[in-house]
Amino acid sequence: MATTATVTLSSDIFSGFSGYSKTMTMYKDGSLVDIDSSTGFSKRKLASTTKVDLITMANELVEPLDNTGAKVYIKHTGNGKGVFDKSVGVTVLINSVEIGVLYGGDWLLMPVAVVDAEDIEVKPGSDATVVLEYVMFYEEG
Amino acid sequence: MATTTAAISLSSDLMSSNLSVSTDTTLMKAGTENDSLDQARMGYNKIPTGTSFDLLDATTAGVDKAAKVLIANESEDETYYVTIVIDAKTIGRLYGGPDGSGDWMFIPWNQDDATHDLEVTATTGTNNISWIVFHEGETLPTQGD
Numbered sequence: 001m002a003t004t005a006t007v008t009l010s011s012d013i014f015s016g017f018s019g020y021s022k023t024m025t026m027y028k029d030g031s032l033v034d035i036d037s038s039t040g041f042s043k044r045k046l047a048s049t050t051k052v053d054l055i056t057m058a059n060e061l062v063e064p065l066d067n068t069g070a071k072v073y074i075k076h077t078g079n080g081k082g083v084f085d086k087s088v089g090v091t092v093l094i095n096s097v098e099i100g101v102l103y104g105g106d107w108l109l110m111p112v113a114v115v116d117a118e119d120i121e122v123k124p125g126s127d128a129t130v131v132l133e134y135v136m137f138y139e140e141g
Numbered sequence: 142m143a144t145t146t147a148a149i150s151l152s153s154d155l156m157s158s159n160l161s162v163s164t165d166t167t168l169m170k171a172g173t174e175n176d177s178l179d180q181a182r183m184g185y186n187k188i189p190t191g192t193s194f195d196l197l198d199a200t201t202a203g204v205d206k207a208a209k210v211l212i213a214n215e216s217e218d219e220t221y222y223v224t225i226v227i228d229a230k231t232i233g234r235l236y237g238g239p240d241g242s243g244d245w246m247f248i249p250w251n252q253d254d255a256t257h258d259l260e261v262t263a264t265t266g267t268n269n270i271s272w273i274v275f276h277e278g279e280t281l282p283t284q285g286d
Contacts (some may be wrong), residue, residue, distance in 0.1 A: 003153035007213065007247055008165075009273065011145035013181045020273065022213050024244050027236065029222040030265075038155045041162075066177070069236055069244070073151055075164060097230035098248025098257070101207070105166040106283045107149055110246040111225060111233025118231075124157065135160070 029068035051123040064114035070138035076102040080131035203252030208276035214243035
């Protein structure tokens with residue numbers, strides 16, 4: 001079993017920048033053993049500025065092992081009907097500390113501590129309908 | 142106008158039906174449809190163990206601006222890792238890996254106040270970290286500051 005992620009960046013801000021690409025395989029803590037658990041791929045529709053839990057760590061059916069190699073992927077898919085409005089942002093937080101804002105079409109992939117109460121929260125910037133897709137990979141506790 | 146894109150390809154066979162996701166996005170200034178991020182910085186640092194370092198300093202010029210950050214652990218040893226912290230909140234760990242297979246992260250970065258620094262703490266040994274920030278809004282400090 002393997003879970004891999006490749007990022008590819010291109011930019012003409014630097015005149016000589018030839019791009020960047022890197023692939024990682026998600027492993028268990030300090031090992032070359034493949035990570036073994038996932039929330040599954042999910043979709044969540046939001047239509048208000050209320051902050052909500054996207055992933056509540058204490059509610060996972062398989063308890064995650066704290067402070068290991070867990071990663072979360074989140075994508076702002078626009079309104080869910082093919083419209084990617086870059087002016088509609090969703091703030092991503094961990095236990096009330098802001099990470100950043102995903103605008104229409106933006107995605108993130110980041111490590112997460114998966115400690116109980118260190119939930120992944122999202123807060124739309126407007127009442128416009130936004131749909132988030134997400135999946136978390138983690139090590140079973 | 143500058144154009145910067147970020148693409149991801151994610152695959153997993155953890156579930157009974159294999160997961161495969163590919164997407165890309167063009168990095169724009171905050172809340173804009175047609176105005177791309179137009180500034181960038183990049184670097185490569187050796188992070189010794191035991192001390193928490195500011196990898197990226199938040200600046201008030203970045204408040205309410207868009208910024209995207211890539212951080213990768215270039216260490217070759219899978220037992221090496223850095224802990225990523227933002228504003229005293231532990232985000233998670235990026236591990237090293239053989240043959241350049243170490244972990245990476247790509248996030249939007251809110252510099253909502255000057256304490257919203259992006260910090261790293263290395264464990265096990267000196268970690269090699271590469272990073273790129275695409276952003277807007279920065280002005281250089283005047284000479285003597």
